Every structure is written in structure tokens, then in C-alpha cells.
Amino acid sequence: MPLTAVPELSASWPPGRGLTAPRNARHQVRKALFGWGLGEHAEDAELILSELVANAISHGTGLVETRISYSSGLLRMEVHDDGPGRPVLREAAADDTSGRGLTVDYGLLDLHGGIFGVEDDADGDGKTVYVSVCLAGGQ
Helix, strand or coil: CCCCCCCCEEEEECCCCCCCHHHHHHHHHHHHHHHCCCHHHHHHHHHHHHHHHHHHHHHCCCCCEEEEEEECCEEEEEEEECCCCCCCCCCCCCCCCCCCHHHHHHHHHHHHCEEEEEEECCCCCCEEEEEEEECCCCC
8 A cells, every 4th residue: 555645734833921812822833823724713822832831931941932733633733841850740729820721621631532641852851742632524
């Protein structure tokens, strides 16, 4: 059986390190998904990616980089930073102003199907945190 290439759509950008970084990530992922004809998935993707970026800004170090890709019905969203810490799922108290992002991401993954993971940098303390989501009716 001959091998066939499956095209991958991808985009990457540095969202910055300031308070506007999650907003920048939401804007970029929305723009990409609508450009790829996947706009119906933009709202959930915006939420997932902005939570990953917010975690990288709050807990990571160095330049934050973001990449999204789509191939064969799978949307992968990645956020890289140079910090040694790893994401930790915790239970936020009712009056906490943060700490719910990963819980929201896991809830969306349970709803849509997908995985959450962390890949360590081979040459340092950094890592890439990623979420892969199965999109219904994928191309």
C-alpha cells in the first residue's frame, strides 16, 4: 500500500510575557481556526490555549512560544517555556482568584476527547505543554 501525505495546517507565534499574552493567544488561535475552516471550534480552543499561556506566563520562565496544528481531525495546541516547573492540577477554593485553568482544560478534554501532556526539552529545563483535541467531522 503506498504512503500518502496528510497535509498539516500549522501556525506559531510568541504571545509575549505580559498580561496581554492570553488575549493575544485567543486572537491568534481564533484567526487560524477560522482561516482553516474550523471556526466552530474556536471558542473551546481559545479557552484551552489561553489557560496554557496564562500558566506559562505565571509559572514558567523565558520566552513563551505557542504553536497550533491541525491534521486528520486532531487539533494540537502547544505552549513552550524555559522553566523547570510542570503543570499541577489542584483544587481551587471558592474564594481563590486563580487555579482553575487546568480543571477547565481537563473538563473540555473529557467533553470532546483528547489528551493533555508535557514534553521535556532535551537540552535544558524547559518544556512544551500540549493539548490535543479530537474535532468532530475532521478533514
